[in-house]
Amino acid sequence: xxxxxxxxxxxxxxxxxxxxxxxxxxxxxxxxxxxxxxxxxxxxxxxxxxxxxxxxxxxxxxxxxxxxxxxxxxxxxxxxxxxxxxxxxxxxxxxxxxxxxxxxxxxxxxxx
Amino acid sequence: xxxxxxxxxxxxxxxxxxxxxxxxxxxxxxxxxxxxxxxxxxxxxxxxxxxxxxxxxxxxxxxxxxxxxxxxxxxxxxxxxxxxxxxxxxxxxxxxxxxxxxxxxxxxxxxx
Numbered sequence: 756x757x758x759x760x761x762x763x764x765x766x767x768x769x770x771x772x773x774x775x776x777x778x779x780x781x782x783x784x785x786x787x788x789x790x791x792x793x794x795x796x797x798x799x800x801x802x803x804x805x806x807x808x809x810x811x812x813x814x815x816x817x818x819x820x821x822x823x824x825x826x827x828x829x830x831x832x833x834x835x836x837x838x839x840x841x842x843x844x845x846x847x848x849x850x851x852x853x854x855x856x857x858x859x860x861x862x863x864x865x866x867x
Numbered sequence: 868x869x870x871x872x873x874x875x876x877x878x879x880x881x882x883x884x885x886x887x888x889x890x891x892x893x894x895x896x897x898x899x900x901x902x903x904x905x906x907x908x909x910x911x912x913x914x915x916x917x918x919x920x921x922x923x924x925x926x927x928x929x930x931x932x933x934x935x936x937x938x939x940x941x942x943x944x945x946x947x948x949x950x951x952x953x954x955x956x957x958x959x960x961x962x963x964x965x966x967x968x969x970x971x972x973x974x975x976x977x978x979x
C-alpha cells in the first residue's frame with residue numbers, strides 16, 4: 756500500500772516562490788507525478804520524476820529523493836492563476852500494476 | 868484535436884437506478900482508467916483497463932461495472948448497489964500502464 760503526505764493548504768503572495776512538499780511510501784516505485792487541479796476541473800499533468808534530482812520546466816520545478824521518499828514542487832514567480840490544488844502521485848510498481856495513488860492535494864491560494 | 872471526452876458533464880440518478888458515464892479518447896492510448904473524487908479526498912481508482920477486452924478492479928470497484936469493447940471507449944456504469952454515488956468521476960488514459968495519465972473533463976453525478 757501507499758502513504759502519501761502533503762500539506763492541506765498553503766497561501767503565498769503573487770510574484771513569490773512556494774514549495775509544496777510530498778512524502779510517500781510505496782511497495783515498489785516507478786516514478787512520481789505532479790498534477791494541477793483547478794476547482795471543479797480535471798487534473799492536468801505538470802511533471803514526472805523517476806530519477807533523483809531536480810527537473811525544471813519553466814516556472815515549475817519538481818525534485819525527487821527516492822531514498823527519502825520525498826518530492827517537492829517549486830513554483831516561481833507566482834501568478835493568480837496558480838491558485839489551485841496540487842496533487843502528488845507516486846506510481847507503485849508493486850504486483851506489476853504500475854498504479855498511481857493520488858494524495859489528497861495541497862490547496863494553494865495566491866494572494867495579491 | 869486529440870483528447871478525452873466525457874459525457875454528460877452533470878448526471879442525476881434516482882434511487883435504485885443504474886447510470887452509465889461515457890469516456891472516449893482518440894489518443895490511441897492502450898490504457899484507460901476511472902477515478903472517483905470526493906471533497907477533501909484524493910482520487911480513488913475504480914477500474915482500469917490495459918488493453919481491449921481486459922479490465923481490472925481498482926481500490927473501490929464495488930457497485931461499479933465497466934466494459935472495454937473498443938480501444939477508444941471505456942464506459943462506467945454506476946449500479947444501484949453503489950450506496951453513495953454522489954461524486955466527481957474522472958476518466959483518464961495513458962499510452963501504456965505506468966505512463967503519464969491524461970484526464971477528461973469529468974462528470975459530476977448527483978443523487979435525487
